[in-house]
Amino acid sequence: MGDRIVVFICVENACRSLMAEAMFNANRPAGWVAISAGTSPAVSPNPRTGPMLQELGLSLPSHPPQELTPELMDTARVRVTMGCLDDTNCPARLKTLELRDWQLEDPARLDDIGFRRVRDRLAGLVRGLRTELVLQDRRSRDVTVGRAR
Numbered sequence: 001m002g003d004r005i006v007v008f009i010c011v012e013n014a015c016r017s018l019m020a021e022a023m024f025n026a027n028r029p030a031g032w033v034a035i036s037a038g039t040s041p042a043v044s045p046n047p048r049t050g051p052m053l054q055e056l057g058l059s060l061p062s063h064p065p066q067e068l069t070p071e072l073m074d075t076a077r078v079r080v081t082m083g084c085l086d087d088t089n090c091p092a093r094l095k096t097l098e099l100r101d102w103q104l105e106d107p108a109r110l111d112d113i114g115f116r117r118v119r120d121r122l123a124g125l126v127r128g129l130r131t132e133l134v135l136q137d138r139r140s141r142d143v144t145v146g147r148a149r
Contacts, residue, residue: 013038013065
C-alpha cells in the first residue's frame, strides 16, 4: 500500500500550497505524503516563496506549480484549500468532496511582514494537521490491536 495523500490546493500553486507541501513533507507522519496543486497554476513559484521557506530551513518542492487533476482530487485522503474556494477558480467537483478550507490571505499581495505572518500561520496549521493524522493513525492501530486480542 502506498502513502496516503494530503493535497494542499490554491489557485496558482505558487505560495501557500507550495509552502504547506514543503512544511508537511519536512516532518511527515509515517504513511503520509503531501502534494500541492493549483486550480489555475502559475508558470513558476512566487519569487518570495523560496526565500521565505529558507528562513525556516526548508526548500521549495522540486516540482513547478502544477494543476489540480481529478485523479489527485479523488486519491487524496485529505484535501486542504488555502482560502480560495471562489466560483471562478474552483472546479465545481472539488466543492462536492470533503475538504478543509484554511482561509489564508494570499501572501503574494502582501509586503514581507504580511507574507511571513501568513507563512507562520500556515506552519501552525500544518503542525496541527500532522498531529491530528498521527493521533488518528494511533487510534486506528489501537482499535485494530484491541480487536486482535
